[in-house]
Amino acid sequence: xxxxxxxxxxxxxxxxxxxxxxxxxxxxxxxxxxxxxxxxxxxxxxxxxxxxxxxxxxxxxxxxxxxxxxxxxxxxxxxxxxxxxxxxxxxxxxxxxxxxxxxxxxxxxxxxxxxxxxxxxxxxxxxxxxxxxxxxxxxxxxxxxxxxxxxxxxxxxxxxxxxxxxxxxxxxxxxxxxxxxxxxxxxxxxxxxxxxxxxxxxxxxxxxxxxxxxxxxxxxxxxxxxxxxxxxxxxxxxxxxxxxxxxxxxxxxxxxxxxxxxxxxxxxxxxxxxxxxxxxxxxxxxxxxxxxxxxxxxxxxxxxxxxxxxxxxxxxxxxxxxxxxxxxxxxxxxxxxxxxxxxxxxxxxxxxxxxxxxx
Amino acid sequence: xxxxxxxxxxxxxxxxxxxxxxxxxxxxxxxxxxxxxxxxxxxxxxxxxxxxxxxxxxxxxxxxxxxxxxxxxxxxxxxxxxxxxxxxxxxxxxxxxxxxxxxxxxxxxxxxxxxxxxxxxxxxxxxxxxxxxxxxxxxxxxxxxxxxxxxxxxxxxxxxxxxxxxxxxxxxxxxxxxxxxxxxxxxxxxxxxxxxxxxxxxxxxxxxxxxx
Numbered sequence: 001x002x003x004x005x006x007x008x009x010x011x012x013x014x015x016x017x018x019x020x021x022x023x024x025x026x027x028x029x030x031x032x033x034x035x036x037x038x039x040x041x042x043x044x045x046x047x048x049x050x051x052x053x054x055x056x057x058x059x060x061x062x063x064x065x066x067x068x069x070x071x072x073x074x075x076x077x078x079x080x081x082x083x084x085x086x087x088x089x090x091x092x093x094x095x096x097x098x099x100x101x102x103x104x105x106x107x108x109x110x111x112x113x114x115x116x117x118x119x120x121x122x123x124x125x126x127x128x129x130x131x132x133x134x135x136x137x138x139x140x141x142x143x144x145x146x147x148x149x150x151x152x153x154x155x156x157x158x159x160x161x162x163x164x165x166x167x168x169x170x171x172x173x174x175x176x177x178x179x180x181x182x183x184x185x186x187x188x189x190x191x192x193x194x195x196x197x198x199x200x201x202x203x204x205x206x207x208x209x210x211x212x213x214x215x216x217x218x219x220x221x222x223x224x225x226x227x228x229x230x231x232x233x234x235x236x237x238x239x240x241x242x243x244x245x246x247x248x249x250x251x252x253x254x255x256x257x258x259x260x261x262x263x264x265x266x267x268x269x270x271x272x273x274x275x276x277x278x279x280x281x282x283x284x285x286x287x288x289x290x291x292x293x294x295x296x297x298x299x300x301x302x303x304x305x306x307x308x309x310x311x312x313x314x315x316x317x318x319x320x321x322x323x324x325x326x327x328x329x330x331x332x333x334x335x336x337x338x339x340x341x342x343x344x345x346x347x348x349x350x351x352x353x354x355x356x357x358x359x
Numbered sequence: 360x361x362x363x364x365x366x367x368x369x370x371x372x373x374x375x376x377x378x379x380x381x382x383x384x385x386x387x388x389x390x391x392x393x394x395x396x397x398x399x400x401x402x403x404x405x406x407x408x409x410x411x412x413x414x415x416x417x418x419x420x421x422x423x424x425x426x427x428x429x430x431x432x433x434x435x436x437x438x439x440x441x442x443x444x445x446x447x448x449x450x451x452x453x454x455x456x457x458x459x460x461x462x463x464x465x466x467x468x469x470x471x472x473x474x475x476x477x478x479x480x481x482x483x484x485x486x487x488x489x490x491x492x493x494x495x496x497x498x499x500x501x502x503x504x505x506x507x508x509x510x511x512x513x514x515x516x517x518x519x520x521x522x523x524x525x526x527x528x529x530x531x532x533x534x535x536x537x538x539x540x541x542x543x544x545x546x547x548x549x550x551x552x553x554x555x556x557x558x559x560x561x562x563x564x565x566x567x568x569x570x571x
């Protein structure tokens with residue numbers, strides 16, 4: 001017993017703080033037990049979600065939130081045990097700040113989940129009014145939580161001073177570094193607006209590529225040819241951003257001209273069969289194939305087919321290749337541009353040297 | 360076909376694909392399928408050919424469209440079978456050395472174009488008896504409501520799902536479709552038949568609400 005006490009009382013000294021072995025073991029145990037309880041509760045919630053009559057509350061998301069709460073609680077508890085949370089910074093303790101950050105994070109998760117369920121509860125397509133209400137609800141919760149978190153962090157009393165200082169600083173910065181501040185503010189707006197995420201393929205004005213990184217002042221795009229494009233956030237914010245992969249499916253629009261003497265119905269049948277045999281041309285929404293126009297040189301057949309967004313380019317190239325091949329095999333001609341000229345008066349052709357021959 | 364295979368020279372035919380094992384030396388075997396080749400050192404583990412959920416290029420749902428819709432009276436239960444596509448996984452020990460798709464591969468968008476999911480697509484008829492197909496799904500349709508309900512398609516979560524198999528056929532876990540106001544699909548993870556072997560053990564998948 002005495003030996004145990006001696007071992008557990010062994011002091012581990014670091015350059016800036018010291019801790020006994022017993023305390024360290026207790027801290028690790030707190031973390032371990034929290035993670036364990038979190039995992040068990042997560043499993044219980046997921047199992048319960050299969051039989052519950054309240055699936056909007058008891059589901060996998062709730063299980064995940066509970067698990068994260070326990071993990072974060074365990075980390076904070078362990079750090080309290082070690083004594084790191086007692087350190088004072090700017091008139092408050094690290095513990096208060098950590099607790100406030102944790103509180104805000106979970107309020108954010110709860111607000112987000114509540115917003116999602118508000119929208120899901122509305123059925124297939126929530127009205128735009130409900131969408132606005134859900135957003136207002138979400139941002140209200142976030143704002144209230146933010147100020148509560150500031151109070152929990154112990155810096156609520158300085159809030160007025162912080163805001164005043166921020167205002168004065170803003171004016172000074174506004175004059176001295178207008179472009180930098182503008183880029184920064186645009187970056188913040190972009191963060192909340194979320195028109196793009198890292199990894200999204202995008203088209204911004206005449207630039208195209210994958211979003212590589214989103215920084216405070218600029219966004220970096222890796223273009224298709226492997227070059228890096230840096231776009232200041234202000235410019236990006238004012239540009240037309242086309243996110244090529246925001247939605248799960250994307251439509252391919254292809255037009256093909258066939259000769260006037262070809263059988264239109266047969267051509268449409270051949271194209272439909274080709275599309276049906278292509279795995280990544282989605283069965284639903286069903287592809288449309290129809291005669292769109294009677295052109296100068298050809299009957300224009302339009303194809304409107306959907307493909308998974310991430311496979312759009314490869315499906316388009318494959319579709320063009322396969323449709324051309326199928327039409328060739330079916331003997332359906334894709335004609336060159338051609339023009340038939342009619343002359344109002346009969347044409348007379350004068351052949352050089354003809355008079356001489358007559359003589 | 361499904362299950363453990365000794366590492367020696369032989370052909371294994373799986374639906375429309377062929378696997379060729381060639382003994383290169385006393386200790387090594389070459390695995391070949393279409394353009395895939397893996398050089399294997401012999402082991403007592405052998406090679407396991409297992410069915411896998413039809414996730415294709417990486418989707419997490421399987422949408423089975425019923426060629427004839429089924430209508431279920433209030434408070435009634437209907438049990439039956441659907442044919443279902445499967446993928447094939449070839450394993451040496453716990454390492455997957457090959458994964459491929461057999462039969463027809465097709466995908467569809469389930470839901471709206473701005474918030475749906477891409478799912479593997481298959482058309483099947485509803486059978487009261489087990490169909491003579493390579494991939495089979497047993498389904499129970501429960502109608503707890505006071506109204507008649509109609510079912511035209513089933514969307515099943517399959518990401519990471521376990522599978523069951525006999526020597527010749529592959530089975531998805533038992534699926535229960537409950538026709539509440541929003542239809543709910545439960546991939547139970549339970550075998551449709553107690554005599555079948557499981558490919559692996561997995562956590563139960565969350566229920567899927569068919570909102571569209």
